Amino acid sequence: MFLGAAVTLLAGAAAFPQPADADTVFLSTQLRPIEEAQKMRDVILKDYQGKVTYVPEQPAQLPIRLRAEQEGGTHTISLIGALHGELEPLVTLHALVPLDALAASLADRGIPASLMTLGRLGTPHQMYIPWMQATYFMVANKKALPYLPQGANLDALTYQQLAEWAAAIDAKTGQRVLGFPAGPQGLMHRFIEGFLYPSFTGGLVTTFRSPAAVAMWAQFAAMWKDVNPNSTRYGFMQEPLLSGDVWIAFDHVARLLDALRQKPDEFVAFPAPAGPKGRGYMPVLAGLAIAKDAPDPNGAESLIKYLTLPATQIATEKAVGFFPVVKAAPPAELDPGVKLAAAAIAATENAKDALPALLPVGLGTHGGEFDKVMIDTFQLIVLRHEKPEAALAREAPILQKVLDEAKAPCWAPDPPSAGACQVK
């Protein structure tokens, strides 16, 4: 009843600036701030042959708006740009059309197979075309490189080697220079969800309290003795990297980029380490999808082709800091710090053992409680030295309750589930 009223209301409110007949309406939950939206219109779309109306929209409004158009019968939106997790619920709404033919015609773009698979959203069809991406990786000060364990390759580092590396620096300099963003503003929970768990257990929820998880926490807690104790205060790792408090750090690209931009000669960037089950990493992937009953499906297709051109992808990278999903040689004038970041992202997803782990999907308003379980577990085991078995036994029912309340099915790399994802 309430939703019905909201939908009617929105259908009425959907009278945003009506495009002229020839315009293709491109609705996007990304690049929403005015400066970014203006760059989209004036820079990224500058060379496109055709008229586009670019409409930024709040992520929460996207499904409501599409439902309003479906129920109201007036279709204005042709192209949808959104994050993977925001596009997924649109499949159940039957709001997207399959793009298999388009995907085949874009084969020469060189989009990594792992990203194309994500674009199927668990269906047999291509539901969206990868558009642009960001992720997390590691940055090290070059001062740390002499202490790398023998035979270690930065682009193929393991967690074992990372621990040895930090221990070697601690032993020789007396400084604990490995850092994690475990402060109140930090993204430590993403490290646990997208990197640590997948690398060691091959899953997250289903393997939350598995023997592999117990071993993982024991190993991580042992490594923590060489981690800078200020880590529980760090929010953006670029700051301690620049001040020299930390030599080796993990964080989101947006929270490392300042360090790379300011001192590109002092830092190296490389993928997060690998564990026994692979190199778990969390891609932040935005995709392009075509709305069902779109008024201008051909315009939407040609716009997708244009946005995935190497030149457009580079223009996007330069204008708004999202990285290409296609093979694109970075231009010479690209900021050297951005180049370092782009290379680390490419090395991450093209790694032989790459294991993409999605942002938690379908948790809705329970996302914060889910993250809290991860941080509480970290706090109990690593900071308070509780036995991993005990801490995991305490937190597992809380995790299950969150998933049950959200009715969230499993997401990659956990195998798909019928009902709410179950902790085994």
Next chain:
Amino acid sequence: MHRDVMRGRFKAATPYLLVAPATTLLCVLFLIPLLQTIALAFRANGAFSFANFATMAGDINFNDAMINTFEVVLLAVPLQVALALGMAMMLRHLKHGRDIVIWIWSIPLGISDLAAGLVWLAILTDHGYLNTILYRLGIIGGPRSWLTYETPTTLLIAIVVEEVWRATAIVLVILAAGVQLVPKEYAEAADVFGASPWQRFTRVMLPLLRPSIQTALILRTVLAFEMFATVMALGGRNFPVLMSQTFNAQYAQQDYGTAAAYAVLIMALSIGATLVYLRLLRTPPEQLP
């Protein structure tokens, strides 16, 4: 005759009319949200329930938050009152420039909580002013951490010192006003009977200051239970307090029921402390100046 009655009634109603806007505003903006918060705290799945309080008490940081909050209140508030009393006594003996001294002493009052926290963070961080000075003096050989989970004692000391620095002035302002109200004749009378300076302070000044001390204690304790920004700046995740737990429940976890439960707990503690002060520091009517 009739007109006089009307005028009389109007006169009687005037004070009420004048306080009405403020009272209405407070009811709308304070009392109603307060009742809503209490209702939110005691509801879960649409029924009366203590589930939110169970979630709150079951949090792995709840005990730490309670202990930390009480530690800071019990250490900082008495220190602040003692310091402010001393400062107020000293002020009495200044012949010139008294206003300027009060003004300088209350500078921390003009700084926002968060800014104060950041000032102290700049002093106490690994490469901060304190370590720089200690290093120059040759006391330490390199950066030392004072604010991590590995150094809970120095972290607590830092937060107490910062609270004392920031909020002693408000106690001072209240006590200095109270001291001014004490007539000089009492001290002179005590002098006549041969009281020592200490006796004059403990037997004459302190009892007469009792209402001011009560006000200052209530105000400071209630505010100390609500401390947030300064602790977040210095302690972050390492020093959970009740208010930071409330904030996390509300914004990080979007668990409004539990956040409301924390809010109700903080309110109960504040009311409890106020009642204790009102009872312990009661001034018998015959002793009022």
